[in-house]
Amino acid sequence: MIQQVKAFFRHPGRLIPLLFVAVILAGTLLLMLPVAHVGSRATRFTDALFTSTSAVSVTGLAVLDTPVHWSWFGQFVIMLLFQIGGFGIMTSAVLMALLVTHKLGLRTKLATRMEVSQALNLGDFKAILLRTIVFSLIVEAVAALALALRFSALDYDLGAAVWYGVFHSVSSFNNAGFALFTDSLMGFATDPWICVPVALASILGSLGMPxxxxxxxxxxGRRQWSVHTKLTLIGSGLLIVLGWGAYLVIEWSNPATFGQWAWYDRILPAFFQSAMVRASGFNSIDIGAMREDSLLASIILAFIGGGSASTAGGIKVTTFFLLLLVIWAEVRGEPDVTAFRRRIDPPVIREALTVALVYVACNAFGVFLMQRFEPDIDITSIMFEVTSAFATMGQSTGITYDLSEPSKWLLTIAMYTGRVGPVLFAASLALRARKRLYRYPSARPLVG
Amino acid sequence: MIQQVKAFFRHPGRLIPLLFVAVILAGTLLLMLPVAHVGSRATRFTDALFTSTSAVSVTGLAVLDTPVHWSWFGQFVIMLLFQIGGFGIMTSAVLMALLVTHKLGLRTKLATRMEVSQALNLGDFKAILLRTIVFSLIVEAVAALALALRFSALDYDLGAAVWYGVFHSVSSFNNAGFALFTDSLMGFATDPWICVPVALASILGSLGMPxxxxxxxxxxGRRQWSVHTKLTLIGSGLLIVLGWGAYLVIEWSNPATFGQWAWYDRILPAFFQSAMVRASGFNSIDIGAMREDSLLASIILAFIGGGSASTAGGIKVTTFFLLLLVIWAEVRGEPDVTAFRRRIDPPVIREALTVALVYVACNAFGVFLMQRFEPDIDITSIMFEVTSAFATMGQSTGITYDLSEPSKWLLTIAMYTGRVGPVLFAASLALRARKRLYRYPSARPLVG
Ligand SMILES: [K+]
Ligand SMILES: [K+]
Incomplete structure (x- = not known):
């Protein structure tokens, strides 16, 4: 019996989600301590659970105003939680990917012919783990220094400047999106000394460990990079530029967002929003005041998300572009789906399709449920909120504070499954693959 | 030069869309004749074009009230248009499918091993054409007789009863959805003698010629049916039952729809709506009064649509279930996607994925545009209207009459491309497929 229980938990596919639950519950307890909040209003269990889940899943949605409700200790716990969560998710995803590579290598013996995410063949888990830690610390330190200098220049006293620098730097690199300002980074919308370090750290965090x-x-040399790396880098670049342009065009004359600034001051916030919506989820403009088209664009970008094995969410850049490449190959009548002079292994396409469709279905189900819970909130805000939670993005049109209890539970579950789910789901799909000794004769039903 | 022009138009992939345009324009001219309408208000070009397109594409959306605006001649022209359109779309789709089969047969020489939509191997085009005509006439005659008897029993005089029977029968089988009542079939919601013949003719029309x-x-024997036929029949049955249940549950207590009737009178309208939303687009309840959840369910069902090479629209039942089968195979770790003890040819899966994603993208783009044209209409109604047009379904929440000119043009284009597009698109994908003499080494990017 004990043996069986041990064996059950030894598999990382079962251990990882439980570890996340453990950290979330520990965080909930710490956040419920009286010392964690200021003022007389105690922290309710569901709100503490929501906050802890939001931090560990590096989402950034908040039911309580971070700078107002939480004490320094509470804020420190939140930072600890999203540092653990971000590191945990990167290493978990790498671990699962290595397991897949290992199993594929053992079984198919194709390792020499097939580029099984090259990056992960080159080192063992320990080396990757070490690299992750060193890289995280360097980026966080540099961004923290840059931000602290800026806060200091803005007349924060030294201790506050350092604390604000460290908190927002860690929050950026881990794509957590928690801010120590009630209006996120809206006060710094046109300040490149704040926005650029935050954006760069966020983007670096959103690329993924591989x-x-x-x-x-x-x-x-650039040539030796794997298809995964090229697809992630070029795809992320394309999405950032596309989003940047889209926000500029749509919000250009919106007096509640870009319209309040001179034309040259609209460039940075548009870039910032484009980078944030697929990564950290900070906001430097009022999301609730954006035009409907911007909200829909944001939902799509958040849904696509960042790189695999990163702290960003969504179906991932590679998944999205693989589906586009399928369409491209199909329209051109090519027998293979290719990218960068490599043929994409057909099972990967099935995986991508499955991940994307299951994601769409879960997200739609979440919207369907919340719409029942919140009859008075418009459908766009609900779609935005659910996608933000499920893609662990963290922006909100401003409805989070006023949600009913069922909706808060729904978002809590969405943040957790949106974070832990895809990593395990994609890997388990690849790990489940088995051989058949017989094959059925083939059929060709009509389509369309 | 003339030779080149001739060669250009000889290809059915170019001829078919032009033939549809020709019929639509001829219909527009006929509908603009003074004799086609009653009353002093002349028919404007855009409204005649909209109506003609709606009829030829067997959609059923109307910018003019069919029984009020059009004379008997006008109504007869509309019936002619949707009979030509319905027959044209069925035969075009069969023709394209035969071309694909022929080309695949010539090229791959796999015809003996592969079940290339069995049904279409068995006869030549003429035989199928003849069968289509005979089957159409029989179903239309039987349904017309049943409906005429009922209208007669409802005290219509003989001529009117026959005309109403024929018009609604042809409208049903061709999935056109045009009705001679201002409120569609809402006056007969609980009358099985009207709703059952209409529903059966619609469903038969929505299965498709193969x-x-x-x-x-x-x-x-049932065993010899092709995968295509089994998938279409079982899929359609499943979707009808699912929709039936969903509408019953969601609308049960809605006083504006099912709530007005005794409990046993709610069964038929729920079945009717479930059958109509994937086929004809008649409605026996007020679509605009349905609950938000019903509207979303309707959008999904309309988007899936009916069978391939039928008069129903959408991405088609087989396309939808093939994608589900991919997920099922992936989750179970099967190397092949199988259905009914047959392995689905992998290129078909790529086709299905491409058709579905391109369809989603076009539909989303339509919603995006109409939202700009109609800032005062809620997003759900716009989604419903655009999907209804693009999936040539024909129900409306009631906004069609009041749309701006750009929106009417948008819907006209959506109905035409939604009808002609998928047939040609899926076939052209299959026809474009070519062989490569070299293959790149394979790669396996991470997903999810
Ligand atoms: K986030
Ligand atoms: K229709």
Missing amino acids: VIYEVTRRHW | VIYEVTRRHW
Whole structure:
């Protein structure tokens, strides 16, 4: 019996989600301590659970105003939780990917012919773990220094400047999106000394460890990068530029957002929003005041999300672009789906399709449920909120504070499953793959 | 030069869309004749074009009240248009499918091993054409007789009863959804003698010629049916039952829809709505009064649509279930996607994915545009209207009459491309497929 229980938990696919639950519950307890909040209003269990889940899943949605409700200790706990959560999710995803690579290598013996996410073949888990820690610390330190200097220049006293620098830097790199300002970073919308470090740290955090590992190795030429790395880098770049342009065009004359600034001051906030919506979820403009089209664009971008094995959410950049590549190959009548002179292994396409469709279905179900819970909130805000939670993005049109209890529970579950689910789901799909000794004759039903 | 022009138009993939345009324009001219309408208000070009497109594409959306605006001649022209349109779309789709089969047969020489939509291997185009005509006439005659008897029993005089019977029968089988009542079939919501013949004719029309051809052949055992036929029949049945249940549950206590009737009188309208939303687009309840959840369910069902090479629209039942089968195979770790003890040819899966995603993208783009044109209409109604047009379904929450000119043009284009597009698109995808003499080494990017 004990043996069986041990064996059950030894598999990382079962251990990882439980570890996340454990950290979330520990965080909930710490946040419920009287010392964690200021003022007389005690923290309710559901609100503490929501906050802890939001931090560990590096989402950033908040039912309580972070700078107003939480004490310094509470804020420190939240920072600890999203540092643990961000590190945990990166390493978990890498671990699962290594398991897949290992199993595929053992079984198919194709390792020499097939580029099984090159980056992960090159080192063992320990080396990747070490690289993750070192890289995280360097980026966080540099961003923290830059931010602290800026806060200091804005007349914060030294201790506050350092604390604000560290908190927002860690929050950026781990794509947590928690801010120590009630209006997130809206006060710094046109301040490049705040927005650029936050954006860069966020983007670096959103690329994912396999990409970082490959790009930071000593001897490399661009040619040797894996398809995964090229697809993630070029895809992320494209999405940032597309989003940047879309926000500029749509919000240009909106007096509640970009319209309040001179034309040259609209460039930075548009870039910032484009970078944030697929990563950290900070906001430097009022999301609730954005036009409907911007909200829909944001929902799509958040849904796509960042890189695999990163702290960003969504179906992931590679998943999205693989589906586009399928369409491209199909329209051109190519027998293979190719990218960067490599043929994409067909099972990967099935995986991508499955991940995307299951994601759409879960997200739609969440919207369907919340719409029942919140009959008075418009459908766009509900779609935005649910997608934000499920893609662990963290922006909100401003409805989070006023949600009913069922909706808060729904978002809590969405943040947790949106974070832990895809990592395990994609890997388990790849791990489940088995051989058949017989095959049925083939059929060709009509389509369309 | 003339030779080149001739060669250009000889290809059915170019000829078919032009033939549809020709019929639509001829219909527009006929509908603009003074004799086509009653009353002093002349028919404007855009409204005549909209009506003609709606009829030829067998959609059923109307910017003018069919029984009020049009004379008997006008109504007769509309009936002619949707009879030509319905027959044209069925035969075009069969023709394209035969071309694909032929090309695949020539090229891959796999015809003996592969079940290339069995039904279409068995006869030549003429035989299928003849079967289509005979089957259409029989179903239309039987339904017309049943409806005429009922209208007669409802005290319509003989001529009117026959005309109403014929018009609604042809409208049903061709999934056109045009009705001679201002409120569609709401006056007969609980009358099985009207609703059942309409529903049966609609469902038969929505299965598609390959299925009809296979099911109506003389000697058959269920085992010999093709995967296409089994998937379409079982899929359609499942969707009807699911929709039936969903509408019953959601609308049960809605005083504006089912709530007005005794409990046993709610069964029929729920079935009717479930059958109509994927086929004809008649309605026996007030669509605009339905609950938000019902509207969303309707959008999904309309989007899935009916059978391939039928008069129903959408991405088609087989496309939808193929994608579900991919997920099922993926989750179970099966190397092949299988259905009914047949392995689905992998290129078909890529086709299904492409059709579905391109469809989603076009539909979303339509919603995006109409939202700009109609800032005062809620997003759900716009989604419903655009999907209804693009999936040539024909129900409306009631906003069609009041739309701006750009929106009417948008819907006109949506109805035309939604009808002609998928047939040609899916076939052209299959026809474009080519061989490569070289293959790149394979790669396996991470997903999720
Ligand atoms: K986030
Ligand atoms: K229709």
